[in-house]
Amino acid sequence: MENTPLGFLILALLVANCLALLLSRDWRWSLAALGAQYLLAFFLVSVYWPLELAAVKLVGGWMATAILGMSYLNMAEQPDESAGFPRSRGFLGLAAGLVIIIVVGAAPALAAWGRQFTGSEAWGGLLLIGLGVIQVGLGSRIFRIILGLLTLLAGFEILYASVETSILVAGLLAIVNLGISLIGSYLLLAPGMEPRS
């Protein structure tokens, strides 16, 4: 997918989507962006993997998104996240800009060194990993941490897909994604649950 218009389009959409995921404060928009992120990751992974195997990542990712959404639907409306430092949009945008600059420098080097990756996959994978780490590092709430971990893993899966095509690994990574989502859902709901005697 390197240097094709479609490759550039997917990367541009991925950047916009990642920024939306990072900057949105409403959980509905965040989850919509997460769902779109898995679709874009699916396009990048399908370059290396058969369509039916790549679809595992898409379905697994959407299931993880749905689990988080269902949890939020069962919770009382939560107050918005603090807009102060370090969750202010300005600071997050600056951090995202730094990640993009690093990725612009690192992706071609990774593609040249790794040989298995094309530029688009290296770009997409590193971008998601970088922004996932920012979400995990700067998120104070469980929801943000879970979104960050899922984003990080999605980036890793894009890169790893080019070097590993095992069905078992695809299944285990899908289980890890679903597990993170289920654990996140449990941690979101646990404070409101009835304590067991």
Added chain:
Amino acid sequence: MSSALLWILVPLALGVALLFYSRQDAFPGLLASLTCLFLSLAAWQLPLDVVMQLGPFTVEIAPSFIMLGRSFTLGEAQTPLLAFIYLLEAFWLLGAFFAKPGRLFVPISLICVGLLVASLAVEPFLYAALLIAVAAMLIIPLMVPPGSRPGPGVQRFLKYQIFAVPFILFTGWILSGVEASPGNLDLVLRAGLLLALGFTFLLALFPFHSWVPLLAKECHPYVFGFLVFFLPSIALIFGLGFFDRYAWLRDGNFAYPLVVWAGALATLLAGLWVAAERHPVRMFAFAAMANIGFGLQAVGLGGVQSAQVFFALWLPQALAMWVWATALGAIGSDQLPGRVSDSPSIPSTHPGLAASLLLAAFSLAGLPALGGFPGRLALLDGIAAVSPLAAVATLAGSLGLLIGALRMLVQLMPREQGGRQKWTEEAEVDKPPSHRIQMTGLYAWVLLAISAVGLVGFGVLPQLFLSSVPGMAAMFTQLLP
């Protein structure tokens, strides 16, 4: 039938089934304990790949099981380790009757152990990182019971365990390149760096250790003990597997010293923290970190010595960790004081538990005649030959553990206050009758008996108690001479 079905699928299936058992009685614990004892006995006695006649039936346990194009292999070489893993799990399940970590402990711990055994069996073995991550995530509901808010310790634990996965899996890809051209220093350096980062996250090594003491105060001590024993143990065995499989790692002159020094640093810091710590559960947490350091140093010894010293350390550590966690769990998080010194009533209301705590602490400190001593001596002997400075750091860490244990002893001793023994008066007058009942509680004395026989046995009769060590170390065939 295959060995993977027996030692992986059976505990997983039983664990999942027990999740749906909602009555609060002893049945799940007893069933799971008996199953683990059976699995341990089977690992010890049943031959693999041999046709056996059981009445009218013939049974053969094949060592491999293919799933989704990859194999799960548990051969004869792994059976001594399997026997001990399931024996230890049986201990943890039986201890749960006493420590009361919650209804879900039995099924979830069983599933976790099944997954951890699967991580030792999977081929290619690097996929173990994924199975370990799944097992780590499964324990989280035990740490955050319904009605409680997840603390920073749980959050960091989750983050770091997930961070470890990409590093270790990517290492596998780079390693294939290293095997093809071992002279490529650039590849070797990158693989080593990724591997080191992955294991730093996985084993909670400095500076990614902060979740350990935080989590110790956030969750039930028994659950915490299970976590900090099983997860790092399997991760260290997984780490030994790297040295067993990759000749360039064994032959390179950078890997072993790096591991030795990482372990020495972990031991030194943990020892210093134990010496300065007063909260009993956090003390336990730092002692667990020191154990990881000792294990890492054993891995770094290299050759056949590494696996043998590792298991010689691991077996008594396993018993001591279980005893310490059970005693803390039985005393109860709500009764645990902020400081041991604030709790003059513990030895009076729980004398058996207090004695067990001390035995475990002194054993982990490596006191002569207790379980930790023979392995610690072998470790120090080996480390001193490799790096005398690292041996000094290890010794200082051990000294820190000893100071912590002595502090616990002093603070648990009855003290004279105004001409009378305060703790005795409190025990007789201030405490409700239920505490006095626990004083003679059968479980506490059974725990003390097990810890005394086991920990003193490991220390005084190592030839007998550690006789299985060569068999366990034999699973790492390439490390043998």
